[in-house]
Amino acid sequence: MSHWFDSSIAHLHKYSKKSIMEKLFKLLSDAQASLFVLFHKTWVYHWNVVGKDFQQHHTLFGEQYNTIFEEIDRLSEHMRYLNVKPLSSLNRVLEVSKIKEASSSANAEGMISDLLQSNIDFCDMMGKISEEAEEQKSYATANLVQDLMESHGKFVWMLRSFSDTSSKRVQEEVEEEVIEEVEEETTEE
Numbered sequence: 001m002s003h004w005f006d007s008s009i010a011h012l013h014k015y016s017k018k019s020i021m022e023k024l025f026k027l028l029s030d031a032q033a034s035l036f037v038l039f040h041k042t043w044v045y046h047w048n049v050v051g052k053d054f055q056q057h058h059t060l061f062g063e064q065y066n067t068i069f070e071e072i073d074r075l076s077e078h079m080r081y082l083n084v085k086p087l088s089s090l091n092r093v094l095e096v097s098k099i100k101e102a103s104s105s106a107n108a109e110g111m112i113s114d115l116l117q118s119n120i121d122f123c124d125m126m127g128k129i130s131e132e133a134e135e136q137k138s139y140a141t142a143n144l145v146q147d148l149m150e151s152h153g154k155f156v157w158m159l160r161s162f163s164d165t166s167s168k169r170v171q172e173e174v175e176e177e178v179i180e181e182v183e184e185e186t187t188e189e
């Protein structure tokens with residue numbers, strides 16, 4: 001018998017409310033792996049960024065990877081509290097992560113837009129975990145992921161503010177989505 005969660009949570013410990021909590025554990029495990037890859041990507045860009053705004057980009061990425069380092073520790077320790085084992089294999093982290101590794105060819109603008117999108121994706125993941133955690137009445141987990149959502153929401157704001165081009169593109173995407181939704185609604189009526 002094969003479950004959808006077999007591959008992703010095979011490393012997790014048994015838990016008394018296992019059947020109810022499995023979904024939440026898988027989401028937390030995916031989040032931990034994704035945060036690890038985001039940490040690594042931000043750190044790599046901190047080293048490799050070049051250009052006229054080098055100092056500002058280097059400092060921004062530096063502040064963000066330091067914050068993420070603390071967040072990984074907080075999230076992993078919270079998983080231990082839930083009796084879940086955080087991922088320890090880097091191969092497994094890369095398999096499970098919803099965020100892709102750093103690009104080796106990105107220029108400063110590419111780095112900003114890659115980090116911007118990755119942080120938006122991470123906020124979406126935190127939103128889903130928050131909903132699941134509240135449903136399971138796991139309020140400490142909900143509180144933790146809401147803190148992460150706020151922190152990465154701030155990253156999104158800062159990264160967006162750094163690049164007019166990225167900001168414009170995100171704004172256009174939002175406008176396109178709104179137009180599509182309005183069109184869909186009009187067609188349905």
Ligand SMILES: [Fe+2]
Pocket residue numbers: 046062
């Ligand atoms: Fe540094």
